[in-house]
Amino acid sequence: MTTETYRLDEMICFALHSASRAFDAVYxxxxxxxxxxxxxxxxxxxxxxxxxxxxxxxxxxxxxxxxxxxxxxxxxxxxxxxxxxxxxxxxxxxxxxxxxxxxxxxxxxxAVPHRIAEATGLELADVTELRERLQRLTAILSAADLP
The missing domain is CATH 1.10.10.10 (Winged helix-like DNA-binding domain superfamily/Winged helix DNA-binding domain)
Structure with a gap:
């Protein structure tokens, strides 16, 4: 049996956690x-x-x-x-x-949403796409039937 190791910076959960903390600081x-x-x-x-x-x-x-x-x-x-x-x-x-x-x-x-949008440095279309992907991910994870 092999044990795979993953790097922290390769984990989506950590990327989301880090982004959330960065958003918290900006907010x-x-x-x-x-x-x-x-x-x-x-x-x-x-x-x-x-x-x-x-x-x-x-x-x-x-x-x-x-x-x-x-x-x-x-x-x-x-x-x-x-x-x-x-x-x-x-x-x-x-x-x-x-x-x-x-x-x-x-x-x-x-003005808060505008200031946050500016802080991201992303174009509006990119922000919209990212939000939609995160909403889909949230729905999928919420519906996951794990033991």
């Missing part, structure tokens, strides 16, 4: 003036797109569990950017919506 710099972390920015993107949502739906949109989302929402609420309310129909469900300050922040955040 940290770009979002500093907004007072948001990258995960908080993603929550705000979801709320700016959909308005009021249950915590469960926000977690689904971000591909995270509700236990991971809850501390983010608490910090955003403490910053005055979102409001959390228990559902009148189901006390177990909490809905979240952006406050006026949260909606105002959207205007200040409008």
């Amino acid at each position: 940290r710099s770009v979002l500093k003036d907004l007072g948001l972390t990258y995960p908080q920015y993603l929550v705000m993107l979801v709320l700016w797109e959909h308005g009021e949502l249950p915590v469960k739906r926000i977690a689904e949109q971000m591909r995270l569990d509700t236990g991971t989302i809850s501390p983010l929402l608490k910090r955003l609420e403490a910053a005055g950017l979102v409001r959390r309310d228990r559902s009148a129909e189901d006390e177990r469900s909490v809905t979240v919506r952006p406050t006026e300050a949260g909606l105002d922040l959207r205007e200040r955040a409008v």
